[in-house]
Amino acid sequence: MQLKEETTTTTTNGSGNEKKDFPKEFVDSYKQIKWNGWGDTRKFLHTLSPSGQIAITTPKKSAEPLPGLKPFILKELAGGNGQSELEDTPSIEFDNIQIDPPKSNPEFLKELKAFFLSDQLKDDKFARITHTFGKSIRDLVRTRIGQIKYAPDLIVLPHSHEEVEKLVQTANKFNVVIIPYGGGSNIVGAVEPISNERFTVSVDMRRMNKILWVDRREMTACIQVGILGPDLERELAKSGVSMGHDPDSFEFSTLGGWLATCSSGHQSDKYGDIEDMAVSFKTVTPTGTLELRNGARAGAGINYKHIILGSEGTLGIITEAIMKVHPLPPVAEYYGFLFPSFAHAVSALEQIRSTDIIPTMIRIYDPDETRLSFASKPSKGAFTEFMSAAVKKYLHYIRSYDFNNVCLSIIGFEGSKKSVDFAKAHVFDILAKNSAFSLGTSPGKTWGEKRYDLPYIRDFVLDHNMWVDVAETTVSWANLIPLWKDAKAAFKEHFRAQGVPAWICAHISHTYSNGVCLYFIFVSKQNAEKEMTPYIQAKRLMTDIVMKYGGALSHHHGVGYEHVPWMNRYVSNGWITVYRKLKETLDPNNICNPRKLIPTLQEENHQTPYLFDVLNVKKAKL
Amino acid sequence: MQLKEETTTTTTNGSGNEKKDFPKEFVDSYKQIKWNGWGDTRKFLHTLSPSGQIAITTPKKSAEPLPGLKPFILKELAGGNGQSELEDTPSIEFDNIQIDPPKSNPEFLKELKAFFLSDQLKDDKFARITHTFGKSIRDLVRTRIGQIKYAPDLIVLPHSHEEVEKLVQTANKFNVVIIPYGGGSNIVGAVEPISNERFTVSVDMRRMNKILWVDRREMTACIQVGILGPDLERELAKSGVSMGHDPDSFEFSTLGGWLATCSSGHQSDKYGDIEDMAVSFKTVTPTGTLELRNGARAGAGINYKHIILGSEGTLGIITEAIMKVHPLPPVAEYYGFLFPSFAHAVSALEQIRSTDIIPTMIRIYDPDETRLSFASKPSKGAFTEFMSAAVKKYLHYIRSYDFNNVCLSIIGFEGSKKSVDFAKAHVFDILAKNSAFSLGTSPGKTWGEKRYDLPYIRDFVLDHNMWVDVAETTVSWANLIPLWKDAKAAFKEHFRAQGVPAWICAHISHTYSNGVCLYFIFVSKQNAEKEMTPYIQAKRLMTDIVMKYGGALSHHHGVGYEHVPWMNRYVSNGWITVYRKLKETLDPNNICNPRKLIPTLQEENHQTPYLFDVLNVKKAKL
Incomplete structure (x- = not known):
């Protein structure tokens, strides 16, 4: 567990638990993760000097270069305006943050x-x-400028x-x-x-x-x-x-x-x-x-x-x-596949899902996220290994791949050897019929090792005058491609019209008989005042489009206060009334996490603005 | 659908629905099923004259003999006291039932x-x-004696x-x-x-x-x-x-x-x-x-x-x-297997359930229900076919089957041919290792045809001075055999002590990673006053034992008022309070199916007896 088991005493506390369960000195989890970013304090991206390459340092490995990442960020995320360096926007120092003292409540x-x-x-x-x-983008920005x-x-x-x-x-x-x-x-x-x-x-x-x-x-x-x-x-x-x-x-x-x-x-x-x-x-x-x-x-x-x-x-x-x-599971095998396009990949996925033999995991990255995925690998790795000139030629001429549309998919199988082999044969057969090209287990291995790393890249991007957010939903098969296309186009057009660099990608991460989880990641440059309006506008835009296509308000991130403005549209008013009564019954003084999940009556009646719109950052330099 | 589409008119009703959706003359479902028993009015068991054999008549087949059923009922259900005929206790005639006129509510x-x-x-x-x-036993008895x-x-x-x-x-x-x-x-x-x-x-x-x-x-x-x-x-x-x-x-x-x-x-x-x-x-x-x-x-x-x-x-x-x-499903295959004992069958089931390849259905009848199952077949059928003297000898001497302990199991596979074949091979392998003896698809076919028939047998038993009820629960693997043994023994002892013939059997009908649905069927003779006390006592006994072994109050029958006396023990009091508030919120006048599901405060505080104990039948001749 997290607690360092160093010394123990036998003092008991009020619940009668002997303190020996709780060592005298230990490091609580909150001390081991970044106060102003994601995850382990010992893991972060940084720029190497003098090469200027981006590298990742982890507790196990120091300064491992990610050679493709900086060119990718400069070209795709930052708008490709020919600049060769990223703009530094470092976080405030902890000691410089001012917060109000705790309120007094002696009794x-x-x-x-x-x-x-x-x-x-x-x-x-x-x-x-x-x-x-x-750890939302809004949370990190406010922490990084000390607006707490x-x-x-x-x-x-x-x-x-x-x-x-x-x-x-x-x-x-x-x-x-x-x-x-x-x-x-x-x-x-x-x-x-x-x-x-x-x-x-x-x-x-x-x-x-x-x-x-x-x-x-x-x-x-x-x-x-x-x-x-x-x-x-x-x-x-x-x-x-x-x-x-x-x-x-x-x-x-x-x-x-x-x-x-x-x-x-x-x-x-x-x-x-x-x-x-x-x-x-x-x-x-x-x-x-x-x-x-x-x-x-x-x-x-x-x-x-x-x-x-x-x-x-x-x-x-x-x-x-x-x-x-x-x-x-005695066996866990994860494979990489390339598809000629997102539509090819989605079609294969839908065919697999319509059978009664389903893999343990199917992730499909759209072309933009596929490029991000390859760009953020430590070495050129699997992609290069397999995409040798010969293979490339084969794929391009024989199988008509257009490399701007190529999609990476990670497909996993877990269980007994018997059931894994069975499911694999069935799924690989469908994949072969859908122009999928196998990359073997190497991309699966890389995915397994790197699957928690994206938020560390987000921290790095925040350090360089951009913000990153995500929107995820569950959407029907019929609306999957339309939502994917429409949301990406609308997001890009929104920022293009303002002349601000912006980038968006998506992946499919969970599947059901009646739809999938579609997960967008989007990036834009901070505006001049470094405040949250661009984010709030983008989030509104994305959520409105999700609602338009009948998507879930969230597949797995939840509601908090960020999704409250859409709750009346998403669930029935009847249910909101019932929830309020449940809340009154279990929590009559409204002490439990107030103003989350469901709009207050004041918010609903437009007497109070939604926290979503209020919790902004004004005129603050990042 | 049920409605006979004979003539239509275009009258609309208040909801604006054109009456043409609802033909002028049709037979509502409630007119097509027995008012004083189970199911289709055209399907029933009866005694053939002069043979005295029990037969079943259905819309498709008239008076098909069930040669094993009467001997089974006489020997096992009615106590085997040497009587050769069943006692007739026919239902009241519909015209002889008296009910109060509907209350007046002109507005x-x-x-x-x-x-x-x-x-x-x-x-x-x-x-x-x-x-x-x-259609509970209490419902049928009260209907049959006209106590409405x-x-x-x-x-x-x-x-x-x-x-x-x-x-x-x-x-x-x-x-x-x-x-x-x-x-x-x-x-x-x-x-x-x-x-x-x-x-x-x-x-x-x-x-x-x-x-x-x-x-x-x-x-x-x-x-x-x-x-x-x-x-x-x-x-x-x-x-x-x-x-x-x-x-x-x-x-x-x-x-x-x-x-x-x-x-x-x-x-x-x-x-x-x-x-x-x-x-x-x-x-x-x-x-x-x-x-x-x-x-x-x-x-x-x-x-x-x-x-x-x-x-x-x-x-x-x-x-x-x-x-x-x-x-x-393109393929649906149902097989019969015999096990040397209930313990053998349960062990095989648990082994199958602990893998990641599960059949579509596994039903296991205990030895008593196995005998009932064979006794209620139209001909001697599958059992005889397979249990020829030679096979019998083989099973008895080579595989050490004790015929008093033999258990029938029906195991089904549905889906694509590929997935059915795969699951079947896996499951059959485990069955072979657990002394299961295959009867082929014939018992599966019979099960498919006869799976809804048990309540018709119940009606026949009611016609002959006995009552039948059931208790079902979800129970953990660890408590499955202990509950099965204890409940059967306690039930038998309860009636043995009173000198009243009684019989009990059980089957497993649904499986989960953390337990199974265990379903008891029990029969006893009506007592002299033909009232419900024996039933109420047996139901209390069975439910108390289920609770003792941590079983669910019901796996799939629900609560109604029959299970209300156990709800405080089964769910937390906190949840009962929450439910009451939910009910107040959605149904402030308590018009929706009152006194069901959760005890009233009066019941909880013993100011009002539970309906379970009150809705009895007194001094009435069946």
């Missing part, structure tokens, strides 16, 4: 201090700043379900806002305090990182939900099992965050989305704890777990979950 | 009559009696979503109780009016039986939920697709009933339970209609469909649903 703190150990309660500047935001308006007044780091119960009860008694904080990787504003009217606690769940039991017979595990992805899978692997949930945020997100936001992992086509894996969980609400029984599928009334899945901390805090697991 | 009726056609509103004795109960206390005052047969909206609004205005009535096959009391305090409408949904569209690309269909199973699959088949939902009640239950009760079909291992098939649906509540968008999986907030799935009409009436479908 509340007195009760907490009687129950929690002092090192479970933090209100230093570092803890407060690192628990203010998630509403830092939480206190960070509480509970160790157990009972401690969360005590915390929530006490907060409710003193009308204190509580915001559950998992890995803080959320990019839709779900963890951000949105006013300073009330004392606000960010509840960092990451010390609740134990696997309580693994049942290999029923293939279930009971898990404290503050556990991070790598810790979860490492500990499960000791019992020979895996949960198989592998979202982009895997390294820095928690089980609780996955449950609260309806997360989905790369291999969801085989292992399901997070709701399929969840058997049951405990949720602490201000009016009491909702518990659910263990056991397989039942048909005895409404299944309560679905009230909490996707509630994003607005109804309470999930503490422990029983999750389905499966034996560690 | 309400006036509003309905202004909107609905006269043939959509029924209050004749036949309509009222056939909409009073479902609270018949609905009116039956409304809506044709459209808009008509249901009008009905629900009007009912809410006049504080009229509304109970959605699908096929009426429910066996836990879900459709029964439970008092005569308020005017009560049974809403027969079966005229809403149209498929509104089929989308073969997205593999979805939009369907009016009053459609019965056979109509649904026949109409879908015209588009080359199937929903694949095939519960025991298939012939006489509706899509709406399946959704409202969390139904599960025989092939759920492949096609999922009803909640997996449901994309979205419209639900009319007294405070408005909940609508949901079409589209594949999303992660943008709480998924409202799960509030309605399993709500059993207590929050509103589902009217239209978008359901996932799949191509009609």
